[in-house]
Amino acid sequence: MSSGVGSTEPPRSVGPGSAGVGAGRYAVEMRNQLVGLFGIVERNVYLTKRYFLWDLAFMVWTIANTLTIVFIARAEHLAPARENRLATTLLVGATIWAFLGIIFEFMTETVAWERWEGTIEYTFMAPLSRLVHLFGQGAFAVLYGLIRATILFFAVAAFIGIHAPQANYGAALALLALGSLSFIGVGIMTSVLPLISPEKGAQLGFVCQGVMLVVSGVYYPVSVMPEWMQWIAKISPATYVLRGDRNSIVNGAGIAWADVWPLVIIAVLATPIGLAIFRVGERYAKRHGKLKRSG
Amino acid sequence: MTTVAPSTTDLAARLDRQVPAVEVRDLRKTFRRRDRKAGRFARKRPWPALADVTFTIARGECVAILGQNGSGKSTLVRLLSTLLIDDGGEARIFGHDAFKEAATIRRLVNRVSVEASFFKKMSAAENLSYAARFYGMTPRQTRTAIPEILGEVGFPPDRRGEAMENLSRGMQQKVALARALLTSPVLLLLDEPTTGLDPRSKLEVQDFIRKVRGEHDATILLCTHDMAEAESLADRIGLLDRGRLLFLEPVEDVKRRFSVATLEEAFFAATGREFEEENGDDEYREVFA
Numbered sequence: 001m002s003s004g005v006g007s008t009e010p011p012r013s014v015g016p017g018s019a020g021v022g023a024g025r026y027a028v029e030m031r032n033q034l035v036g037l038f039g040i041v042e043r044n045v046y047l048t049k050r051y052f053l054w055d056l057a058f059m060v061w062t063i064a065n066t067l068t069i070v071f072i073a074r075a076e077h078l079a080p081a082r083e084n085r086l087a088t089t090l091l092v093g094a095t096i097w098a099f100l101g102i103i104f105e106f107m108t109e110t111v112a113w114e115r116w117e118g119t120i121e122y123t124f125m126a127p128l129s130r131l132v133h134l135f136g137q138g139a140f141a142v143l144y145g146l147i148r149a150t151i152l153f154f155a156v157a158a159f160i161g162i163h164a165p166q167a168n169y170g171a172a173l174a175l176l177a178l179g180s181l182s183f184i185g186v187g188i189m190t191s192v193l194p195l196i197s198p199e200k201g202a203q204l205g206f207v208c209q210g211v212m213l214v215v216s217g218v219y220y221p222v223s224v225m226p227e228w229m230q231w232i233a234k235i236s237p238a239t240y241v242l243r244g245d246r247n248s249i250v251n252g253a254g255i256a257w258a259d260v261w262p263l264v265i266i267a268v269l270a271t272p273i274g275l276a277i278f279r280v281g282e283r284y285a286k287r288h289g290k291l292k293r294s295g
Numbered sequence: 296m297t298t299v300a301p302s303t304t305d306l307a308a309r310l311d312r313q314v315p316a317v318e319v320r321d322l323r324k325t326f327r328r329r330d331r332k333a334g335r336f337a338r339k340r341p342w343p344a345l346a347d348v349t350f351t352i353a354r355g356e357c358v359a360i361l362g363q364n365g366s367g368k369s370t371l372v373r374l375l376s377t378l379l380i381d382d383g384g385e386a387r388i389f390g391h392d393a394f395k396e397a398a399t400i401r402r403l404v405n406r407v408s409v410e411a412s413f414f415k416k417m418s419a420a421e422n423l424s425y426a427a428r429f430y431g432m433t434p435r436q437t438r439t440a441i442p443e444i445l446g447e448v449g450f451p452p453d454r455r456g457e458a459m460e461n462l463s464r465g466m467q468q469k470v471a472l473a474r475a476l477l478t479s480p481v482l483l484l485l486d487e488p489t490t491g492l493d494p495r496s497k498l499e500v501q502d503f504i505r506k507v508r509g510e511h512d513a514t515i516l517l518c519t520h521d522m523a524e525a526e527s528l529a530d531r532i533g534l535l536d537r538g539r540l541l542f543l544e545p546v547e548d549v550k551r552r553f554s555v556a557t558l559e560e561a562f563f564a565a566t567g568r569e570f571e572e573e574n575g576d577d578e579y580r581e582v583f584a
Contacts, residue, residue: 032431035428035431035432035433039427043414043425046414046421046425047416118413123429124378127402127430286378289326291373
């Protein structure tokens with residue numbers, strides 16, 4: 001039999017306290033964590049393949065939904081140039097909304113999904129650092145979200161006949177990538193909710209996502225909202241991504257520092273804070289027996 | 296022997312052979328649950344799932360813990376696999392504190408539970424790949440290791456790519472065993488691994504556990520409510536009743552101690568209840584089973 005149970009190799013009898021962790025062992029651990037991160041992405045690829053028809057259906061639904069928004073520009077009976085500008089503005093908002101929605105959905109469902117499948121305990125008892133686990137989930141969400149957002153943008157633009165010859169797609173993508181780090185951090189914070197309360201947590205995750213998007217100026221400038229909402233908008237990374245990307249695609253602008261520094265600060269703060277919150281949630285779940293699959 | 300999870304076997308090789316595989320001392324775990332009969336607004340009250348449990352398992356030993364539903368078997372397994380935080384006492388695995396050195400413990404331990412816990416749309420091979428990556432196994436390693444380990448547990452090679460949801464319960468449990476073994480655990484926690492299986496699958500799984508025991512120095516903690524299974528697989532048998540470990544000794548010693556011929560009679564002698572007898576408390580305790 002060639003299974004890997006146990007070890008037949010002679011032990012060198014070092015005690016538990018004398019592990020003597022050297023640079024080599026850190027390198028091995030780092031390698032193992034990277035393989036684990038790859039595993040999370042790979043699993044999501046497998047699942048995406050298995051649920052391909054659902055993905056296709058959601059893609060069609062998202063395109064249809066975005067069209068209903070972008071057609072508003074036609075209904076305004078504006079001059080062609082202004083209509084094109086309004087349609088592009090709405091399309092950028094809808095695309096970023098879709099992108100963020102995917103990241104939040106993936107992050108919020110990190111726990112909820114595995115609990116539903118029944119694999120949560122196996123994932124939590126594996127020697128994978130929580131940062132790598134959650135970051136792997138975020139990394140796939142960003143890749144998957146980017147593919148879907150790109151298809152959405154160009155499909156709707158082609159259907160409506162939007163022209164954006166001046167668009168600076170490079171700057172828009174770069175800002176989106178930077179914003180993604182912030183979104184993953186915020187997503188980690190929301191992903192803990194189902195761990196604390198399986199059903200209510202998932203519901204609260206959706207509420208957080210909705211609140212974040214409504215204050216971030218998806219289809220309108222933040223300035224049209226009441227002042228208290230504008231204050232909340234300042235701490236939402238989506239505000240800066242939407243403003244910057246809209247500027248890059250509609251006006252052809254480059255990356256503005258005014259959009260970059262808030263995203264950098266949020267990214268630097270959100271990931272460790274999110275991770276700390278997740279750790280507290282995980283301890284709570286382990287103390288109260290909430291990891292176990294229910295349902 | 297093919298080493299399939301190098302980082303785990305490297306760690307296993309550095310373990311002190313003189314240290315017991317499992318040392319549990321005065322381990323306690325209490326949950327707080329609302330009494331369903333007392334209504335929705337009733338105060339939660341403590342339900343002790345484990346009460347001052349103490350035992351030791353030597354390296355290479357196979358120990359079975361018997362107990363009814365809700366006796367605390369799964370709570371014990373979850374505590375040892377770092378899925379729960381204790382309320383007191385101590386648990387050490389190969390000398391490592393199960394709660395303070397969770398990262399090390401996770402490389403040494405794996406578990407098979409009563410539920411086949413898999414991504415149902417993914418295939419057996421995909422589910423095993425997913426689990427193996429967490430233990431540092433690359434695609435190149437799993438390409439050979441997964442077919443090999445599935446072959447060991449008697450899983451038909453032509454069904455490797457089939458979604459888990461299309462497999463029988465027995466097949467799923469074989470994949471669960473393969474998942475646990477793929478990561479080279481030195482402590483294998485089996486939590487009701489044959490519950491709900493048809494007789495043939497049950498025998499196959501039991502044979503495989505015997506094979507693992509016979510050919511490797513893996514330590515096995517088997518939690519079950521199947522007395523015949525416990526008797527045929529384990530070196531020593533423990534009885535966990537309402538969170539308390541009543542005894543843990545070789546089956547012949549148990550029978551001699553209570554002057555009985557069977558484990559069922561020993562259970563009755565130790566608790567005053569029939570083994571299959573359930574009561575109201577157990578209904579609540581199932582939450583922590």
